Amino acid sequence: MRQRKPLVVANWKMNGNSDLVQQMSDALSVLKQPLPEILICPPVILLTDFPKHQNYKLGAQNVSEQHSGAFTGEISADMLLAAGASHVIIGHSERRALYGELDTVISQKVKVAIDAGLTPVVCVGETLQQREEEKTLEVLARQLDAVYAAQPYLLARSVVSYEPVWAIGTGRTATPQQAQQVHHFIRQHLAQYDAQAADVLRIIYGGSVTATNCEALFAEADIDGALIGGASLKVAEFSAICTMAKDS
Numbered sequence: 001m002r003q004r005k006p007l008v009v010a011n012w013k014m015n016g017n018s019d020l021v022q023q024m025s026d027a028l029s030v031l032k033q034p035l036p037e038i039l040i041c042p043p044v045i046l047l048t049d050f051p052k053h054q055n056y057k058l059g060a061q062n063v064s065e066q067h068s069g070a071f072t073g074e075i076s077a078d079m080l081l082a083a084g085a086s087h088v089i090i091g092h093s094e095r096r097a098l099y100g101e102l103d104t105v106i107s108q109k110v111k112v113a114i115d116a117g118l119t120p121v122v123c124v125g126e127t128l129q130q131r132e133e134e135k136t137l138e139v140l141a142r143q144l145d146a147v148y149a150a151q152p153y154l155l156a157r158s159v160v161s162y163e164p165v166w167a168i169g170t171g172r173t174a175t176p177q178q179a180q181q182v183h184h185f186i187r188q189h190l191a192q193y194d195a196q197a198a199d200v201l202r203i204i205y206g207g208s209v210t211a212t213n214c215e216a217l218f219a220e221a222d223i224d225g226a227l228i229g230g231a232s233l234k235v236a237e238f239s240a241i242c243t244m245a246k247d248s
């Protein structure tokens with residue numbers, strides 16, 4: 001029996017509306033236990049539309065590294081908590097690539113989120129070019145070290161998500177073996193900071209996960225769930241993925 005409870009995360013990105021909130025919450029609410037931990041991360045404005053239900057938790061897709069003040073357009077960790085979020089995705093490759101988020105700011109965000117009482121889902125992953133240049137493990141080590149080297153206590157309160165950039169929204173998933181190899185590396189690498197925390201750390205996979213390919217991914221020893229974009233907007237498919245994760 002696996003000691004880490006599987007975690008399935010929906011990242012709606014800049015998609016969805018109150019109708020989808022209703023449909024998703026209706027569908028998830030009737031799923032029978034045992035279930036994986038299910039986390040829905042809609043655009044923040046929809047967080048308060050979700051009815052509370054024991055079958056799922058709510059998260060945001062970003063958080064400010066600041067506590068409060070003159071930071072136009074930003075949302076603080078305390079505000080997310082007040083809106084019902086328990087988790088927050090940090091360092092998604094779209095934030096890194098499109099909004100210039102650097103390792104230093106990502107590291108601050110993780111600290112601020114945890115200090116406020118949110119669980120961060122810390123995203124790491126290599127680009128296609130980095131993979132082809134055989135720099136995958138080096139890039140991942142850098143991204144992980146930026147967060148955990150100076151603040152190893154954060155590890156015990158984090159989730160890590162491996163999202164190869166070349167697999168996001170492309171329909172090209174990492175093979176279960178490719179993903180497992182990287183997840184194993186991540187766990188081993190983080191063990192230098194806190195072996196016990198690394199052992200129980202949930203490392204989830206993201207990148208073109210569907211109801212068709214998720215079972216093979218979940219079967220791998222170090223893949224503890226999934227971070228899902230496109231398929232998380234389809235109520236029936238997302239529910240099916242959640243149901244499959246509970247058995248992994």
Ligand SMILES: O=C(CO)COP(=O)(O)O
Nearest residue numbers: 011168169207208229230
């Ligand atoms: O970026 C992702 C989740 O955060 C993955 O997106 P897709 O599932 O659409 O590839």
